Amino acid sequence: MGKTVIEKIIQAHTADEAAPGKIVWLDLDVRSARDFGGPNVVKNYEREYAGMPLAGPSQTFFTFDLCAPACTLKYADSQQVCRDFARKNAIRVFDVDRGVGTHVLLEEGLARPNGTVIGTDSHMNILGAVGAFGQGMGDVDITFAFRTGKTWFEVPESVKVVLKGTAQPSALAKDLTLFLLKELGTKKIALRSAEFYGPAVAGLSLAGRLTLCSMVTEMAGIIGFIPECLTSTKEEIEELSGAPFSPLTADDDAVYTEVIEIDLQGLSPQVAAPPSPTNVYAATDLRGTKIDSGFIGSCTNGRTEDFAVAARILKGRRIKEGLMLKIVPATRRVYEELLDRGILKDLFEAGAIVVNPGCGGCAEGHVGLTGRGEVQISTGNRNFAGKQGKGQTYLAGPAVVAASCVLGHIAGPEDL
Amino acid sequence: MDKFTRRGRVWVLADGSGRLIEDIDTDQIFHNSFLHITEIAEMGQHALGNLEGWKDFPKKAGPGDIVVAGRNFGAGSSRQQAVDCFIALKVGVIMAPSFSSIYFRNAVNSGLPILRCAELDALVTGRQLETGDEVEVHFLEGRGHCLGKKQDFSLEPMSPVQRDIFRAGDLFAFGRLSDRKG
Numbered sequence: 001m002g003k004t005v006i007e008k009i010i011q012a013h014t015a016d017e018a019a020p021g022k023i024v025w026l027d028l029d030v031r032s033a034r035d036f037g038g039p040n041v042v043k044n045y046e047r048e049y050a051g052m053p054l055a056g057p058s059q060t061f062f063t064f065d066l067c068a069p070a071c072t073l074k075y076a077d078s079q080q081v082c083r084d085f086a087r088k089n090a091i092r093v094f095d096v097d098r099g100v101g102t103h104v105l106l107e108e109g110l111a112r113p114n115g116t117v118i119g120t121d122s123h124m125n126i127l128g129a130v131g132a133f134g135q136g137m138g139d140v141d142i143t144f145a146f147r148t149g150k151t152w153f154e155v156p157e158s159v160k161v162v163l164k165g166t167a168q169p170s171a172l173a174k175d176l177t178l179f180l181l182k183e184l185g186t187k188k189i190a191l192r193s194a195e196f197y198g199p200a201v202a203g204l205s206l207a208g209r210l211t212l213c214s215m216v217t218e219m220a221g222i223i224g225f226i227p228e229c230l231t232s233t234k235e236e237i238e239e240l241s242g243a244p245f246s247p248l249t250a251d252d253d254a255v256y257t258e259v260i261e262i263d264l265q266g267l268s269p270q271v272a273a274p275p276s277p278t279n280v281y282a283a284t285d286l287r288g289t290k291i292d293s294g295f296i297g298s299c300t301n302g303r304t305e306d307f308a309v310a311a312r313i314l315k316g317r318r319i320k321e322g323l324m325l326k327i328v329p330a331t332r333r334v335y336e337e338l339l340d341r342g343i344l345k346d347l348f349e350a351g352a353i354v355v356n357p358g359c360g361g362c363a364e365g366h367v368g369l370t371g372r373g374e375v376q377i378s379t380g381n382r383n384f385a386g387k388q389g390k391g392q393t394y395l396a397g398p399a400v401v402a403a404s405c406v407l408g409h410i411a412g413p414e415d416l
Numbered sequence: 417m418d419k420f421t422r423r424g425r426v427w428v429l430a431d432g433s434g435r436l437i438e439d440i441d442t443d444q445i446f447h448n449s450f451l452h453i454t455e456i457a458e459m460g461q462h463a464l465g466n467l468e469g470w471k472d473f474p475k476k477a478g479p480g481d482i483v484v485a486g487r488n489f490g491a492g493s494s495r496q497q498a499v500d501c502f503i504a505l506k507v508g509v510i511m512a513p514s515f516s517s518i519y520f521r522n523a524v525n526s527g528l529p530i531l532r533c534a535e536l537d538a539l540v541t542g543r544q545l546e547t548g549d550e551v552e553v554h555f556l557e558g559r560g561h562c563l564g565k566k567q568d569f570s571l572e573p574m575s576p577v578q579r580d581i582f583r584a585g586d587l588f589a590f591g592r593l594s595d596r597k598g
Contacts, residue, residue: 023577036451040496043454048588066451074452095494120495122518136495138522144587152577156517186439186488191517221489222517277438364448384441386466387448 002251003009004158005225006193007134009248015118017186020157020257028059030110030117031145034101035064036363042085042140054089055149061110062086062093063101063119067365068358070096091287099331099357100299102126103210107333109241114248118145123299123381125216125223129209130237133223133247156193157257157393158220158250163198165265170412172309173208174301174379176200177215178270182280185264190220192257195227195250200264200336201229207303211397214300215381216275269412271377272395275385283400286410292391292396293376294325294405295396297355298362301379304328306338310402311343313413316351320408325352325401326368328361350406364388377404419583420555422529424480426562428540428547429470434535436486437513440467442519445564448491453494460504463588479506482551484536487512489523490519499523509553510572511560513537524578525587529555533571543568555582 003011003018011018011026033041055062062082071074072206079096086093094104097108101126105111113131118124120142127134137151145151161184167176195214201212209226216224229247237245269283295308296302307327319325327347329335335357338344346353360367362380370376372392383393394410417423429437444467446459452457464473483502489512490498494500499522502510509529513536523530539545541561550563558573573580584590 023575035492036448037496039452041452044588072452078452118493122492124494136494136518137519138494138499138525140496140522140525140587144525144591148591154575186491190514191490217492220491220516382492384440384443385468389444 001150001255002253004131004193004254005131005195005210005227005248005249006158006223006258009114009116010153012114018155019073023152023154025150026116027146028118028149028151029115030059030105030128030148030389032061032063032105032117032141033050033082033142034066034120035068035075035079035082036066037139037142038062038082041109041120041143041238042081044139044143048143049222052147054091054146056090056210057089059144059149060091062091063098063104064096065359066363067094067360068356069366071366073101075102083261094123097332098327099272099334100302100359102299103302103330106130107240107331108384112243113245115125119140122217123214126210126214126272126299128214128223128225129218131244135223150192154369156191158193158195158254159189160256160259160263161189161194161196162259163196163264164261165263167200167264168269170399170414171267172397172399173204173211175267175270176394177212178272178280179264179267180262181218181272181278182270182406185217185278186220188260189216190326191254192221194221194224197228198226203227203230204330205233205305206240208303209233210303211300229370248305251338261315267402268408269397272383272411274383274392274394277381277383283396283410283412285338287415288395289394290375291377291404291409292323292374293326293370294323294401295328295361295376295378295379295380296401297328297330298359298380299330300381301398302328304334304343305367306379307338307343307347309387311346312415313399313402314352314406317350317406319351321407323408325405326361327352327354328367329357331357377401421552422480423550423552424481424571425478426483426484426545426547426549426551427469427473428545429483429485430434430471430540434541436484436537438558439484439488439491441492442490442493442495445490445498446495446501448493451497456500456504459501463505469561475509477505479538480508482509482511482553483507484540484545485510485512487514488516490516492516495519496522499528501526511536524581527582527586529582531555531571533560533569535569538571540569545565
């Protein structure tokens with residue numbers, strides 16, 4: 001019987017049978033922990049495995065991205081606990097200067113196609129964008145994996161999501177992703193591996209693939225893969241990671257529990273209203289909703305391409321008086337590209353606040369919070385109550401966020 | 417009562433209309449303001465601290481209590497604290513129609529009995545299971561019984577790996593039983 005993408009990756013990393021429903025012992029190529037979860041991993045390790053070696057120091061990493069640099073003593077302490085453990089055990093730290101851990105692992109060529117990567121980040125499955133099996137796990141799992149290099153995993157069923165029709169040119173990867181959240185909710189691909197097919201996803205750049213794959217978490221899926229890939233995207237991934245990339249494909253006779261067809265014809269920019277990423281509307285339906293602040297960044301929309309979209313809209317314009325727009329590149333490398341291409345200057349001159357790389361602004365990190373009554377529009381992936389403070393968060397792509405920040409209310413670029 | 421059976425008082429996480437609350441995410445269970453906490457004993461006071469209507473849960477909950485939630489419980493972050501806060505309160509069992517994948521694993525690995533029960537929505541809307549009821553749950557047979565209402569229900573039995581980890585205590589203890597795995 002043929003195998004789906006996830007079954008192939010798992011089979012390449014286990015001696016057990018990689019069939020849906022089976023529990024396998026999985027070999028992990030990369031084990032990582034962040035400044036969130038990391039100190040708990042250290043504490044667990046020193047309690048359970050004191051004096052015992054890590055399974056593979058060269059495959060074990062810390063990535064600090066949540067509160068970078070630390071703005072509370074608690075996070076400063078947490079990061080130092082991890083650094084001390086890392087020095088003692090000769091493992092590498094991608095420190096507070098580097099940015100979002102998943103993106104750093106990708107840029108470092110550590111998260112490879114057909115590889116297995118875990119970390120204390122529920123968006124680790126974003127690595128499905130490059131055909132890697134990424135999975136977020138808690139600190140008990142990660143501690144065990146630091147020591148053994150393995151984890152147990154139940155092989156999920158696979159579902160095929162076929163996208164038909166053509167979106168409007170103004171609808172970008174985030175709009176497609178939000179529309180899929182609306183259509184799939186948190187039930188249709190829950191606890192399954194999704195494979196996305198169709199011209200709309202096959203034509204995505206790396207940034208677009210990352211946007212879609214990151215929000216499979218919000219669809220309650222295990223992971224999402226995009227087996228079809230443009231040559232230009234393949235080259236982009238190879239250049240970024242410094243490693244050859246060929247998208248992993250499913251066998252012709254692979255078995256799917258369901259095939260879901262979704263029609264994208266005429267899709268326009270989308271916005272998720274609070275309190276859930278699946279509460280999605282056409283941006284035009286929410287036009288006029290007053291906003292106080294904007295945020296562009298996160299693992300979902302923190303690549304150079306995302307900021308270039310915003311800069312094209314904001315160049316020569318000013319964000320509305322009294323409104324703040326926070327810009328957080330995903331990584332230091334992205335930051336450098338934004339500097340080199342003059343994108344940061346355009347954003348700065350439009351009045352944006354430019355912050356160093358990391359997860360801040362999406363998680364409650366170093367970039368500030370929303371206050372009671374504040375309405376924010378964000379390129380992040382979650383708008384759950386209380387996630388980024390006491391205000392309300394709308395989710396959108398970088399074009400809608402940029403245009404909304406110029407006008408002071410939810411709007412698309414066509415409204416400018 | 418054997419290790420795989422527990423009896424306790426139920427807390428039904430329902431909304432004003434009496435339906436189970438779905439998609440309760442980890443920020444509602446254990447808010448990210450407290451992620452720096454590494455001592456399990458300090459986590460209990462924050463359990464459900466950001467879930468409207470349930471912020472006083474840590475004061476009300478007692479050892480052995482059973483938490484009943486709606487589908488996709490534990491959506492969102494990978495934080496172990498969202499499981500450990502219930503362990504700190506000595507909660508005996510968590511049941512829901514479904515859980516987020518990461519949350520479910522975290523509970524399994526920490527040895528907290530976590531069980532899927534497809535019948536919960538019907539039981540709760542039919543008032544056959546309410547907060548305060550005494551319930552007995554059999555993890556391996558996959559059955560439960562609400563004592564006051566004399567109502568039987570079925571649930572998904574623990575999987576072999578879940579059973580073995582629970583029997584050992586947690587993932588670490590389980591790993592030590594095999595040379596290859598810890």
